[in-house]
Amino acid sequence: MHDEAFWQLLTTLVETSTINIDRPRGSAHPRYPDVIYPLDYGYLSGTISGDGDGIDAWLGSQSERRISAILITVDLTKRDSEIKFLIGCTTQEQQAILTFHNRWANQSAIMVERPADI
Template sequence: MTVTSRLVVDRPAGSRHPRTPQAVYPVDYGYLEGTVAADGDGVDVFRGSAVGAGVVGFFVTVDPGKRDVEVKVLIDCTADEIDRVRRLLDDVLGIGGLLVRRYVETATA
């Protein structure tokens, strides 16, 4: 059985965080419609430019200010985009996170 949720992008790449204007989203950011995360909102998603790559990993974040822990899914993100998302989370928003990459088996010659 395959279950899907529609991605709602409420902060397109290049837009600013509503409460932290110095934070600019390097890729699309939104949530999965019909899901519920620990904060009561939909599961957060960063979507990059590697169309068709699917889920490439996720960040487990800790926000001391809000006193919550969340999972933020990385979909279609390149390695550079993942690094830029990490810098946004760690350096700009100050909510640090643990990156967990999806293991992708590659063929060797």
């Protein structure tokens, strides 16, 4: 029951927010030009994450804007931890995003997939 309520609240955040893509698929990170984004990346307008900005969101290729998973990240360089929404992502896209966040020694992420029955 608690799992269902958690995923429903996340869904409501997505449904009541605009997804702003500020780093399109294939674009380079503004400070690290060798870091290329595998999918569209941005944030949810009107939300606040732990860093004071909007909640980060990865946007996949599926037409349904359903949260497929969340990432929980830790970054020792920035000394922070964040949650990132994976929206409309296939299994392969989810894995690409997880790999993207785990490629540096000073940061790591784990993925929590949304249960299929919720």
